[in-house]
Amino acid sequence: MxxxxxxxxxxxxxxxxxxxxxxxxxxxxxxxxxxxxxxxxxxxxxxxxxxxxxxxxxxxxxxxxxxxxxxxxxxxxxxxxxxxxxxxxxxxxxxxLVKMKRLISVDLENRRAVVEPGFVNLKLTNSIANKGYYYAPDPSSQYACTIGGNVAENAGGAHCLKYGVTTNHILGLEVVMPNGEIVEISTNGVADTPGYDLLGLLTGSEGTLGIVTKITVRILKNPEAKQTVLAYFDKVADGSQAVSDIISSGIVPAALEMMDKTAIEGVEAAAFPVGHPKDIEALLLIEVDGISAGIEEQINQILEVCKKRNVREVKVAGSEEERGRWWANRKTGFGAMGAISPDYLVQDGVIPRSKLPEVLARINQISEESGLRISNIFHAGDGNLHPLVLFDARIPGETEKALEAGSACLQVCADVGGTITGEHGVGIEKREEMRFVFTDREILAQTDIREVFNPKNLLNAGKLFPSPGRCAEVKKELKEALKTS
Amino acid sequence: MxxxxxxxxxxxxxxxxxxxxxxxxxxxxxxxxxxxxxxxxxxxxxxxxxxxxxxxxxxxxxxxxxxxxxxxxxxxxxxxxxxxxxxxxxxxxxxxLVKMKRLISVDLENRRAVVEPGFVNLKLTNSIANKGYYYAPDPSSQYACTIGGNVAENAGGAHCLKYGVTTNHILGLEVVMPNGEIVEISTNGVADTPGYDLLGLLTGSEGTLGIVTKITVRILKNPEAKQTVLAYFDKVADGSQAVSDIISSGIVPAALEMMDKTAIEGVEAAAFPVGHPKDIEALLLIEVDGISAGIEEQINQILEVCKKRNVREVKVAGSEEERGRWWANRKTGFGAMGAISPDYLVQDGVIPRSKLPEVLARINQISEESGLRISNIFHAGDGNLHPLVLFDARIPGETEKALEAGSACLQVCADVGGTITGEHGVGIEKREEMRFVFTDREILAQTDIREVFNPKNLLNAGKLFPSPGRCAEVKKELKEALKTS
Missing domain, CATH: 3.30.43.10 (Uridine Diphospho-n-acetylenolpyruvylglucosamine Reductase, domain 2)
Known part of the structure; x- marks a missing residue:
C-alpha cells in the first residue's frame, strides 16, 4: 500500500x-x-x-x-x-473488493448466508461446516477466488453436475449500478420471482452491468454420506462411453471428472501425485453422495458400468484421506500443466454428452495439425470440456498458434450443438468466438441490455462482446425499420 | 372456427x-x-x-x-x-398456439426433448414414461396447460421443491421477436452460457419480450422409488413447525404440501374426497423419491418429526393407487373451492419458511377483518403460499373486498422478506403490488429491458409492471443526469 x-x-x-x-x-x-x-x-x-x-x-x-x-x-x-x-x-x-470480505450473517433455518463480495469461496463452507452445512459451487480456485467474482463469472466447479452452477445458488444481490446508485435485487425462495429475472441477468454478466456489494447465497446441508470411485481406461472411447452409461443409468453423480493421458502426466508430475498409471488413455473420478442407505447401490451400478466398458482397474476410496488426495490431484490439474509445459492455455467449451468421443477425436486432430499438445481434464458428466493447449511463449508465433488451436476447439464445440464457455466466461479471450453461437442481432440485443444498465459504457468496457462489426449496421437498419413502419 | x-x-x-x-x-x-x-x-x-x-x-x-x-x-x-x-x-x-402442439424430438441420451409451445405439459411425461423418463415441472393444471405458457409464466408445481421451476428445465428456445424476427436462444448443458442469460430473461417474462415457438426442455429419469406420507395435525402451528423440522433434518422431499381446515373442507366436498378428518387445522402431504435403498430411512425420519410435533395421525401410502388418490385430491384444490364458495381468488406469495406460523396468523387476521374466509393450500416446503380468498361476486363490493384482502396477504409476504409471486406471475392482477418489492428505479430498469426487445410495446402491453407513476419522472431525471455529467 x-x-x-x-x-x-x-x-x-x-x-x-x-x-x-x-x-x-x-x-x-x-x-x-x-x-x-x-x-x-x-x-x-x-x-x-x-x-x-x-x-x-x-x-x-x-x-x-x-x-x-x-x-x-x-x-x-x-x-x-x-x-x-x-x-x-x-x-x-x-x-x-478484497477488503469487503465479511461474512455478514448465516440463517441456518432458511438455509442462506449473506456475504460481502470479497469473501473467499471456500471460507464459506469452512465457516459453516461444523454445523453440518456447505456452499455448493466449488471452482478449482475455491481456496482463493471470491464469491463476488463467482457471481460475475457464474462460476462452476466439479460438483456443479448435481448441484448447479453459481446462478442456482444466488438468492439476492446488492448492486452498485454504473451511475453509483445502490439497488437490492432479491428473491426469497426456490420459486419464480416477479418481473424479469434480474438476478439471473446480473449473475454471469462478467462485471459489465453493475458491481455486486452484497450476496445472499443458498447453503446446503452436508450429504449424509459420499463415496468416490477412480477408474482407469486403456481406451478413451471406453471412458467416454462409461460417462454416458452412468448418466443413462439414472444416477446423478455429485461429480464425474475425466482426465486424458497428457493430463495424467501433468498431475502426476505436480504437487499431489496419486500414482495413476501413465499408459492409460483416460481416468474417471466419480463421486456420489446422499442418504447413506443409497450410496452402496449407486457405487455398485457404477462399478458394473465400468466393467462393461473394459475398465483396466477401478477402486473405491478407502478413507476420507484417500478421497482428499484424489481430489487434490484433480483440482491442481490446470496448474499442473506447468510441470510439463512452459505455458498453457485453458479452454472451456460445452457439448452434448453423447458427442464426447467425436469431439475428443477432433480435438486430437487439432493438436496434430497445430503441432501443439492438447491435454483434456474436465467435467465429463455435464459435457463441460477443458482442452489445455500446451505451448512455449518464448517461441515466436507459438502463442498465436495456441490461441488459434483453442479457438478451433471451441468451433468444434459450437459445431456439434454445444457452446463456447461452460464456466470461465468470455471476458476478452472469447469475444470473437461469441460469433460462433450468436448472430449480429442476438449480440445487439445483449449490448442494448448493457446500455440499459451501463449507458456510458464506462464499466468494464470491451469485454464479453465482439467488436461491433456488422452490429452497428444492423442497429441502424433496425432503427430505420422502427421509424418507417 | x-x-x-x-x-x-x-x-x-x-x-x-x-x-x-x-x-x-x-x-x-x-x-x-x-x-x-x-x-x-x-x-x-x-x-x-x-x-x-x-x-x-x-x-x-x-x-x-x-x-x-x-x-x-x-x-x-x-x-x-x-x-x-x-x-x-x-x-x-x-x-x-394450440395448433403448434407437436413433440418434435426426444433425445434420451442427452436427456432432452424439443416441443412446440402448444404441447400440453402432462403429455410430455406421458410420451416418455414407458422409457422411464419424465418432465419435472408439474403445475396443478398440467393436464391442460401448455409448455409455451409454462415458459411465459415460469410455472412451478408441487414437485418443484426438489426439482426447481420451469426455468431450471429449459435448455433452449426459438423465439419470434416483436418485430417478426426468428431467433434461437439455446444452451446445451447444465453449466453457464456465454453472454447475458437471455434464456433466463425470456423465461418468466410473461409474454412481453417475444413469442416462444420451439422449446428444448430437460427430461429426467424416473426416480427408482417414491413414497408418500399424509399427516394430520390438530394445530396449524405444529404442522408449520414440522415443515421446518423436515427441511432442517436435511431431507429434500420431492414435494411438501400443506392444506388448512377450510381447504380440507373444500377438497373433501369436491371430486376426489379422501376422507380427511374435518376437525384438524392442517394436513401435510409429503413425498420423497430417489434410490430405493434410501427411501425407508427418509420416511422414518419424517414420521419421527411428525410425532415430535404432536401429529394426530400419520400414514404412508399403501399403494400407487392410494398415492394417486391423495394427489388427485390435492391437485383439484383450487377448483374445489367452488364447492364451498361461489367465487374465489387465488393468491400466490413467497415467504422465508421460518415465517410460516407468523404469516398464517396474519392471513387469519386479514380474513377476520375483511369478513371473508381465506383458505390456504400450498407448497409449504418452499414457502410458496396460496391464500384462496372466498367471496361472492353477486354481492356488491365483495369482489373489491376480495382483491383488497388478496393484496393485503401479499403485503404480509413482502413485509417478512418474501415476495409477491411464487409461480403464477404478475400479469394484470399484481401490477401495482410490484411496488411492494421494487423501487421506481428497479421497475424502470425492467421496462427499459422490455423496450430493447419490444420497442413499440405492441406485444402484450400493460402487463407485468405498474402504471408508470413516478417512473416517468425518474426516467427524465436519469436522462438529465446522463446529459449533464
Missing amino acids: AKKGLQTSDKDIINLAKIVGEKAILYKQPDLVAYDCDGFTIHKHLPKCVVFPNSTEEVAEIVKYCDANQLPFLARGAGTGLSGGAIPLNGEVIIS | AKKGLQTSDKDIINLAKIVGEKAILYKQPDLVAYDCDGFTIHKHLPKCVVFPNSTEEVAEIVKYCDANQLPFLARGAGTGLSGGAIPLNGEVIIS
Whole structure:
C-alpha cells in the first residue's frame, strides 16, 4: 500500500484517495503491475490506479466519481478469472473488493448466508461446516477466488453436475449500478420471482452491468454420506462411453471428472501425485453422495458400468484421506500443466454428452495439425470440456498458434450443438468466438441490455462482446425499420 | 372456427386470414367471448380476433403484419394462467398456439426433448414414461396447460421443491421477436452460457419480450422409488413447525404440501374426497423419491418429526393407487373451492419458511377483518403460499373486498422478506403490488429491458409492471443526469 502522503499531482487519484483513504489506493507503476492481468495472462494492461473500498457506500462514491469524470472503471475480486474479465483494457480505475470480505450473517433455518463480495469461496463452507452445512459451487480456485467474482463469472466447479452452477445458488444481490446508485435485487425462495429475472441477468454478466456489494447465497446441508470411485481406461472411447452409461443409468453423480493421458502426466508430475498409471488413455473420478442407505447401490451400478466398458482397474476410496488426495490431484490439474509445459492455455467449451468421443477425436486432430499438445481434464458428466493447449511463449508465433488451436476447439464445440464457455466466461479471450453461437442481432440485443444498465459504457468496457462489426449496421437498419413502419 | 368465406370488411382480419387460412381465424363477437380472459376471471376484455398459426413462419408473418400496422398482439396457450397474462387489455390480435402442439424430438441420451409451445405439459411425461423418463415441472393444471405458457409464466408445481421451476428445465428456445424476427436462444448443458442469460430473461417474462415457438426442455429419469406420507395435525402451528423440522433434518422431499381446515373442507366436498378428518387445522402431504435403498430411512425420519410435533395421525401410502388418490385430491384444490364458495381468488406469495406460523396468523387476521374466509393450500416446503380468498361476486363490493384482502396477504409476504409471486406471475392482477418489492428505479430498469426487445410495446402491453407513476419522472431525471455529467 502507498506510504503516507500521496506522491502524485493527478487530481483523480487525489480525489479517489479522499473516498477510501490514502492507504487504500495504489497508483505507482510497480504496484500496478500486479493488476495488469488476471488468470488469463496473454493480454496485459496497466490500470490507472487500484482502490480498496471498505463498504458499499465507498464503492458507490467511487463509481459516482468515475461516472461524473468519465473515468473507465471495473471491479476485481481475487483475480483468478480465466478469461480476462478483470483486465483493465482501457486504463481503468480498478475497484478491488478484497477488503469487503465479511461474512455478514448465516440463517441456518432458511438455509442462506449473506456475504460481502470479497469473501473467499471456500471460507464459506469452512465457516459453516461444523454445523453440518456447505456452499455448493466449488471452482478449482475455491481456496482463493471470491464469491463476488463467482457471481460475475457464474462460476462452476466439479460438483456443479448435481448441484448447479453459481446462478442456482444466488438468492439476492446488492448492486452498485454504473451511475453509483445502490439497488437490492432479491428473491426469497426456490420459486419464480416477479418481473424479469434480474438476478439471473446480473449473475454471469462478467462485471459489465453493475458491481455486486452484497450476496445472499443458498447453503446446503452436508450429504449424509459420499463415496468416490477412480477408474482407469486403456481406451478413451471406453471412458467416454462409461460417462454416458452412468448418466443413462439414472444416477446423478455429485461429480464425474475425466482426465486424458497428457493430463495424467501433468498431475502426476505436480504437487499431489496419486500414482495413476501413465499408459492409460483416460481416468474417471466419480463421486456420489446422499442418504447413506443409497450410496452402496449407486457405487455398485457404477462399478458394473465400468466393467462393461473394459475398465483396466477401478477402486473405491478407502478413507476420507484417500478421497482428499484424489481430489487434490484433480483440482491442481490446470496448474499442473506447468510441470510439463512452459505455458498453457485453458479452454472451456460445452457439448452434448453423447458427442464426447467425436469431439475428443477432433480435438486430437487439432493438436496434430497445430503441432501443439492438447491435454483434456474436465467435467465429463455435464459435457463441460477443458482442452489445455500446451505451448512455449518464448517461441515466436507459438502463442498465436495456441490461441488459434483453442479457438478451433471451441468451433468444434459450437459445431456439434454445444457452446463456447461452460464456466470461465468470455471476458476478452472469447469475444470473437461469441460469433460462433450468436448472430449480429442476438449480440445487439445483449449490448442494448448493457446500455440499459451501463449507458456510458464506462464499466468494464470491451469485454464479453465482439467488436461491433456488422452490429452497428444492423442497429441502424433496425432503427430505420422502427421509424418507417 | 369461421365458416368458409369471411364475413367482414375489416382489412386486418382479411390480411391475417391470408396468412393462416380462413378456417384458422376467429373474429365474430360470440367466438371471441371465450378469449376475453384466462384463469384470472376478474377482468374481461374482447380481443380484435384470434389467429391459429401452424408454424413458426406463420407466427413470424402475423407478428410482422401487426408490427407494420400498429396492431397490439399477444400469444396465448391453454389460457390456464392465473394472473391475467393472456387477457387482451388493448383489443389485441390473440395468437393462439394450440395448433403448434407437436413433440418434435426426444433425445434420451442427452436427456432432452424439443416441443412446440402448444404441447400440453402432462403429455410430455406421458410420451416418455414407458422409457422411464419424465418432465419435472408439474403445475396443478398440467393436464391442460401448455409448455409455451409454462415458459411465459415460469410455472412451478408441487414437485418443484426438489426439482426447481420451469426455468431450471429449459435448455433452449426459438423465439419470434416483436418485430417478426426468428431467433434461437439455446444452451446445451447444465453449466453457464456465454453472454447475458437471455434464456433466463425470456423465461418468466410473461409474454412481453417475444413469442416462444420451439422449446428444448430437460427430461429426467424416473426416480427408482417414491413414497408418500399424509399427516394430520390438530394445530396449524405444529404442522408449520414440522415443515421446518423436515427441511432442517436435511431431507429434500420431492414435494411438501400443506392444506388448512377450510381447504380440507373444500377438497373433501369436491371430486376426489379422501376422507380427511374435518376437525384438524392442517394436513401435510409429503413425498420423497430417489434410490430405493434410501427411501425407508427418509420416511422414518419424517414420521419421527411428525410425532415430535404432536401429529394426530400419520400414514404412508399403501399403494400407487392410494398415492394417486391423495394427489388427485390435492391437485383439484383450487377448483374445489367452488364447492364451498361461489367465487374465489387465488393468491400466490413467497415467504422465508421460518415465517410460516407468523404469516398464517396474519392471513387469519386479514380474513377476520375483511369478513371473508381465506383458505390456504400450498407448497409449504418452499414457502410458496396460496391464500384462496372466498367471496361472492353477486354481492356488491365483495369482489373489491376480495382483491383488497388478496393484496393485503401479499403485503404480509413482502413485509417478512418474501415476495409477491411464487409461480403464477404478475400479469394484470399484481401490477401495482410490484411496488411492494421494487423501487421506481428497479421497475424502470425492467421496462427499459422490455423496450430493447419490444420497442413499440405492441406485444402484450400493460402487463407485468405498474402504471408508470413516478417512473416517468425518474426516467427524465436519469436522462438529465446522463446529459449533464
